[in-house]
Amino acid sequence: MESNTVIMEASNNQQNNRGMNGTKLHSKDAKLSSESVPLKRTSVEIVAVTTPDENDARGTWSGKLDFILSCISYAVGLGNVWRFPFLCYENGGGAFLIPYVIILCLAGLPLFFLELSIGQFASVGCVNVWRICPLFKGMGYGMLVMSMFCCIYYNVIIAYTLHYLYFSFTRVLPWADCTHDWNTYNCVDSRHNETNFTSGHSRPSQEYFDNRVLGISDGIGEIGEIRWELAICLVLAWTIVFLSLAKGIKTSGKVVYLTATFPYLVLLSLFIRGMTLPGAIDGVKFYIKPEWSKLATSKVWQDAAVQIFYSLGAGFGCLHTLSSYNKWHNNCHRDAIIVAIVNCGTSIFAGFVIFAVIGFMAYDAGVDVETVVVSGPGLAFVAYPEAIARMPISPMWSILFFFMVLLLGLGSMLCMLETVITGIVDDLETRFKNIRKYKSHITLATSILLCILGLPLITQGGIYLLTLMNAFSAGLTLLLFGFMECIIIAYIYGVERYLHDITAMLGFRPSFYWKICWMVVAPLLLMFVIIFTFVSYNPAKYGEDYVFPAWAEALGWLMTASSILPVIIYAAIYLKQMERGPVMECLKNSMKHKSLWGPALAQHRKEAGYHILEQEEAENRLNACADDSYSSSRDSNDDPELALNLKSHYERTQMDGKADQEDASFLTDDIHARYKPKERLYPDIESAL
Incomplete structure (x- = not known):
């Protein structure tokens, strides 16, 4: 340099x-x-x-691939593996790809490019990027709160993964049978027709996860004691995260070469192995078989929209942060398209990998495929491990699978924590000029704090807290922030002015497609999903049977409010500090971009x-x-x-x-x-x- x-x-x-x-x-x-x-x-x-x-004062990516791989590592996460395949099966199989691709093109990709371009243009993180409309700077703080919640529970999932990875180094996987101390009389293994999955019986992998790993309690009201094996794994997970971010993007930009590429090698290996197993074709057919009638239901379109926004990661503030370290003339327009296509393609390909193995699992158990289909953590820590345990050389495949899950989790985790650290440092730098020299100390302090806050999630009732955080910490808020971004850029700042800005940065003017999406299509789709979220709201559940009590539900909504409140509080304080005058005049001035x-x-x-x-x-x-x-x-x-x-x-x-x-x-x-x-x-x- x-x-x-x-x-x-x-x-x-x-x-x-x-x-x-x-x-x-x-x-x-x-x-x-x-x-x-x-x-x-x-x-x-x-x-x-x-x-x-x-x-140089702020730092830039060492190479062009650092940024693209960081975006891929962030966008391609655990949801691509354990959420998308289930949604595809549940919403019409191959027919689900139609609304998925349409919403990707009309809302997901435009919002993704919007966040990349605004972060690169201003070279600041998700807090101070709102100098473009100072009244809404609180949205940047809300994004930090949301990312912090996600960091807390995401690293607990990584701790689970480290536990499974460690116990995969054995000749016989401990969740393969029912001969251990943690198993109950209801545990059934091998092929006993439908006995495996009828009520009153449980899988060995389910009992391993519930009794051996979690020591699960009867409900969220019974927190119980800390699971010390998980505590060690959690500390190890935070140590890995800190070391990966100790020198900011200079270290994380190199770590992503592993977290963004190796999972594809594992997915390819699992796909090849899975397709050679008996019953794999039945699983794949079950995954892609189209049910065209479901396209007429609103739920299919809602699920497609939610999956797109969650998968691409717009609204968290991470994309502002990653692109803020770009060189100013970097072609983020091209990068946005590449990452979106890779993310979408990975989700579809992961579905083939998952359902090939689930088809084998159903064949081996002598039941229908739909009987063994699960989503979320249950897929990663129950269904898939059980399927792997039935394969030849199962420890090797288990090591590969959980190492892949570890890398997928770390890739997203590093970007979210970097967003938090960058937001803190950028904001403090206005008051303390040399604060950037102590960025590694801030990273260490933040890692320790979030590790401590994660301890309740590794108690016996911790899985209920984790489920609650997953459901409420980044749900409605994420969609609301995406909607607000479109309105601010398209109507308050002005879409023509913004297109002029990024034309100077990119060297060419983005097409009319982006303009119409930012102004009309993306806001309308987001508003539809927000409204439908309220209309079709159901109480949060863990598994099929446990429904959270009302006070726990209220705690979840409090987490949602904690990300939204900074927007309201900051706007009120900002307006109060302005010179007195007509209300509308003050409001108008508060939304004018700052000279900075x-x-x-x-x-x-x-x-x-x-x-x-x-x-x-x-x-x-x-x-x-x-x-x-x-x-x-x-x-x-x-x-x-x-x-x-x-x-x-x-x-x-x-x-x-x-x-x-x-x-x-x-x-x-x-x-x-x-x-x-x-x-x-x-x-x-x-x-x-």
């Missing part, structure tokens, strides 16, 4: 100029990325030479038609890189002040580690040399120096 360089050229001293990296520079050879700003009454000329698209809104670097602001920020404003930018924007951030009439500010800036960057002592001394000496003869014209400069 080429370092940012400031060249100060005098007409009689051009051959002795030096950049911040200490190398000799000549004006006739230097390629200047911004216009020269001459100082009046002197021969001094200040020029900024910057590396295009680099924001726009690209981070000076040359990009110029390209997009934004004013160059003054020094004081630039220092308050969350992702300011003053080395890039400095020389073009002042008016040419302010040359004495410019010289003083340059001096103070480089003394500050010296302390921050951006410039070494030699560079700072050179610049100070150079200002002395240039302005000493002019002290009668500029007495304030000499006294300050």
Whole structure:
């Protein structure tokens, strides 16, 4: 990465100029990325030479693949494996792909591209990106709360996975039969026709999960004691997450090369192995057999919409965060399409993998496929492990499967926690200038805090809390935030203005398709899903039989409200702090974008038609890189002040580690040399120096 360089050229001293990296520079050879700003009454000329698209103060991805793989790793998660296949079977098999693809194109993909482009354009995370409409900055805080809830319970699922992975290193898998201490008299294994799955009998894999792993209690009111094996796994999971994010995107950008690619190798291996098993074809037919009549029901379209939004991950704030580390001219339009297609294709392919093995499981048990179909954690920790236990060389396949689940979980987990950390650091940087140097400490503190908050979820009643968090922490809120984003960009900020912004960034104007989706189609679809969520609401359940009591249901809605309340509270505080005036005038002004809104670097602001920020404003930018924007951030009439500010800036960057002592001394000496003869014209400069 080429370092940012400031060249100060005098007409009689051009051959002795030096950049911040200490190398000799000549004006006739230097390629200047911004216009020269001459100082009046002197021969001094200040020029900024910057590396295009680099924001060194905040950091950028090391390579193009880092970002794409991070998006794939985030979007392709556990839901692709354990939720989509079940929804496809439940909603008409192959016919379900029609509403799925339609909603992907009309709502999911447009919202995905919207979040990627706005994060890349402003180079800030999900909190300060709402400078575009300050009244709704609370939505960024709501996204952080939602992501924190997801981090808490998601890492508990990873802890389950680590437990299963560890106990897969054995000759006989412990959930393969009913000969263990945790099994009950109701446990039935092998092939006993329908006896395996009728009421009053249970699978060995179900008893292993309930009795051995969870030690499950009778309900959410009986929390019980901590399961210490799971506690160790939870600490290990958070340790892995912290080490992966210890140096921010520089480490996580490399981890995703494993989390985004290896699961496909495992899926392919499981698919090949599954298709060679007896009964696999029946399972696949059951998965893709179309029932066209179900397309006329609203539930099918609702399930397709919900799965699209949850799977792509729009609304969590993660996409703003990931794209904020892009180079400004990166083609996020292309990236959005690639990731959406990969995500959709993975879901469909995972269905073949899952149902091939479930078909074998049904054949082996002598029952119909629909008898053994389950969704959610039950698929990952009950049904699929039992099917694997019946395969030859079952420990090897179990290790591969749970390692794949681990990587899928980690990929999404890393992005969600990075969203939380970036949001915190970006926001604190407006008050504490050097806070970014302590980002690893903040990551450690946050990891410890969330690990402690996750302990109730690994008690004997913890699975009920996990189910409650999964149902309420990112349900309605996610859809509501997606709807608000479309309204803010399309109608408050202005879709034409936004298209102008990203045209400057991408180098081409996105087609009319994006405009009509942002303005009409996506908001309408989201509104439909939100309304239908209320209309078709059913009390939360764990499994088939346990219905949560009313107080637990209220606790779930409280989690939902905790993500929405920041929007209301922040808006109220913001309006109260504004100058008094007519209510409508205050409301209108509160929705105007701030002067700080726009690209981070000076040359990009110029390209997009934004004013160059003054020094004081630039220092308050969350992702300011003053080395890039400095020389073009002042008016040419302010040359004495410019010289003083340059001096103070480089003394500050010296302390921050951006410039070494030699560079700072050179610049100070150079200002002395240039302005000493002019002290009668500029007495304030000499006294300050």
